[in-house]
Amino acid sequence: MTTTFEDSAAIENKVITVANEMVADWGLDLPGGITRETKLMEDLNFESIDVVQFAVGIERAFDRKGLPFEKLFLKDGAYVDDLTISEVTLFLSNELTAA
Amino acid sequence: MHTRDVDTSYESYTDDEGYISANRPLIESIDLGKTRVVADLACGAGLFSDLLLARKPDLKICGIDLDPEQIDISTRKFGRQGISLLPDVDAWRASGAGCMLLWTGSADELPFVDGEIDLVVMGNAIHLMPDKDRFLLEVARVLRPGGTFVFNSVFFNGTFVPGTEVVYSEWMKEAVLALEVINKERAQAGEPPVARQRKTGGRAFAKGWLSEDEWRAIAEKAGFINVRIGTRAEPITSASLRLIAGYSGLASVLMSGYPPEIAGVCLQEGAERAFNRLGISEVPRLWLEVNAVRP
Numbered sequence: 001m002t003t004t005f006e007d008s009a010a011i012e013n014k015v016i017t018v019a020n021e022m023v024a025d026w027g028l029d030l031p032g033g034i035t036r037e038t039k040l041m042e043d044l045n046f047e048s049i050d051v052v053q054f055a056v057g058i059e060r061a062f063d064r065k066g067l068p069f070e071k072l073f074l075k076d077g078a079y080v081d082d083l084t085i086s087e088v089t090l091f092l093s094n095e096l097t098a099a
Numbered sequence: 100m101h102t103r104d105v106d107t108s109y110e111s112y113t114d115d116e117g118y119i120s121a122n123r124p125l126i127e128s129i130d131l132g133k134t135r136v137v138a139d140l141a142c143g144a145g146l147f148s149d150l151l152l153a154r155k156p157d158l159k160i161c162g163i164d165l166d167p168e169q170i171d172i173s174t175r176k177f178g179r180q181g182i183s184l185l186p187d188v189d190a191w192r193a194s195g196a197g198c199m200l201l202w203t204g205s206a207d208e209l210p211f212v213d214g215e216i217d218l219v220v221m222g223n224a225i226h227l228m229p230d231k232d233r234f235l236l237e238v239a240r241v242l243r244p245g246g247t248f249v250f251n252s253v254f255f256n257g258t259f260v261p262g263t264e265v266v267y268s269e270w271m272k273e274a275v276l277a278l279e280v281i282n283k284e285r286a287q288a289g290e291p292p293v294a295r296q297r298k299t300g301g302r303a304f305a306k307g308w309l310s311e312d313e314w315r316a317i318a319e320k321a322g323f324i325n326v327r328i329g330t331r332a333e334p335i336t337s338a339s340l341r342l343i344a345g346y347s348g349l350a351s352v353l354m355s356g357y358p359p360e361i362a363g364v365c366l367q368e369g370a371e372r373a374f375n376r377l378g379i380s381e382v383p384r385l386w387l388e389v390n391a392v393r394p
Binding site: 040051052055056059066068077078080 | 256257258259261264265267268269271272274275276297298299300301302303304305306308310352353354355356357376
C-alpha cells in the first residue's frame with residue numbers, strides 16, 4: 001500500500017503538533033515556527049530524554065504503542081546526528097502503512 | 100513508586116555478579132608475567148584491581164577516579180582485604196610489591212613519571228574521556244616500553260546486538276510513562292509535577308561513541324602497536340538493568356534535568372515494564388575489548 005500525499009500531510013501536521021506542545025514553554029526563537037525542515041537537535045535543542053518524550057507523544061497522538069523508533073534513531077549501529085520533522089514523518093508513514 | 104527505595108550508588112552494580120562476569124574474561128586474558136606496577140584508571144569501586152589482585156596478589160596498583168565517593172568505597176573495600184594502602188604517590192612509588200594507592204584525580208593528567216607503569220587498565224569508562232587522542236597519548240607516556248594498555252567499554256558504535264535495539268527504546272519510553280504516573284499521583288495529592296531543569300544534558304545522541312575501527316585508528320595514532328580489538332556478547336539481566344538504572348550518574352544522563360533519585364525510580368520501573376512487555380529476562384550486549392602495546 002502506498003502512502004498518499006494527504007496521509008503524509010496529516011501525519012506531518014500531527015508530528016508538528018506534538019513538537020509544538022513539547023517546546024511550548026521552552027522560550028525557543030523559531031522564526032516561522034516548526035516546519036518539515038525543523039531539526040530536533042539543532043533547532044529545538046532536544047536532549048536525549050526529549051527525544052524519548054517526543055516518541056511517547058507521537059505514539060499517543062497516533063494511538064500506537066511500540067512503534068520501532070530505534071529504526072529512526074540508529075543507523076548501522078550508531079545514533080544519528082540529527083532528525084528533521086520530515087524524516088520523522090517519513091518514518092511514521094512507512095510504519096503506519098506497514099501495520 | 101517510592102524514591103527512597105532506589106539505590107543511586109554505582110557500588111551495588113559493580114558488585115553484581117553479572118557485571119563481574121562480564122569483565123572477568125578481559126582481565127583473565129592479560130599476560131601478567133612481567134607486570135609489577137599497574138594503573139587502574141577510572142577505577143570506581145575497584146573491580147579491575149580486585150580481579151587483578153586475585154590473579155597476582157603482589158601487584159603494586161594505583162587506582163585513580165575523579166569521584167571521591169568511589170575512592171572512599173574502594174579504600175574501604177581494599178582496607179578490609181588487608182592490603183597496604185599508601186597516602187600519596189611518592190610513598191607508593193617508594194614502596195615494594197603488594198600495596199595500593201587510591202587517588203582522586205583525572206585520568207587525563209596522571210601523577211606518574213614517564214614510563215613507570217607496566218600495565219594500564221580502564222574498565223568501562225574510556226567513552227567518557229572528553230579528548231580521547233590526548234588521553235591515549237597520556238597513557239602512552241606513563242607506560243614503559245612493552246607496557247600494555249587494556250580497556251573495555253559497553254558504550255561504542257556497534258554495542259547493540261542487531262535486533263536488540265528495541266529493548267533500549269522501549270525501556271526509555273516506559274521510563275517516561277513511569278514519570279507520567281508519578282506526576283499523576285502528585286497531581287492527585289495536590290502537588291506540582293516533577294520539576295525539570297533543561298539544558299543540563301547536552302545535545303541528544305551526541306555520545307562521542309567510537310566504532311572498533313575508530314578506536315584502532317586513534318590507538319595507532321597515539322603510537323600503540325599490536326592493537327587487538329574484539330567484541331564479546333554478555334547478557335544484561337533484568338535484575339542487572341534495574342541495578343544500573345538506579346545509579347544516579349546514569350539517571351542524570353538518560354533523564355537529564357530530572358532529580359536523579361526520581362529518574363532512577365522511573366528507569367528501574369521502565370526496565371521492568373519493557374522486559375515484561377517484550378517477554379524477555381535478559382538482553383545480550385556487546386563489550387568492546389582492546390589490548391594495545393607501547394613500543
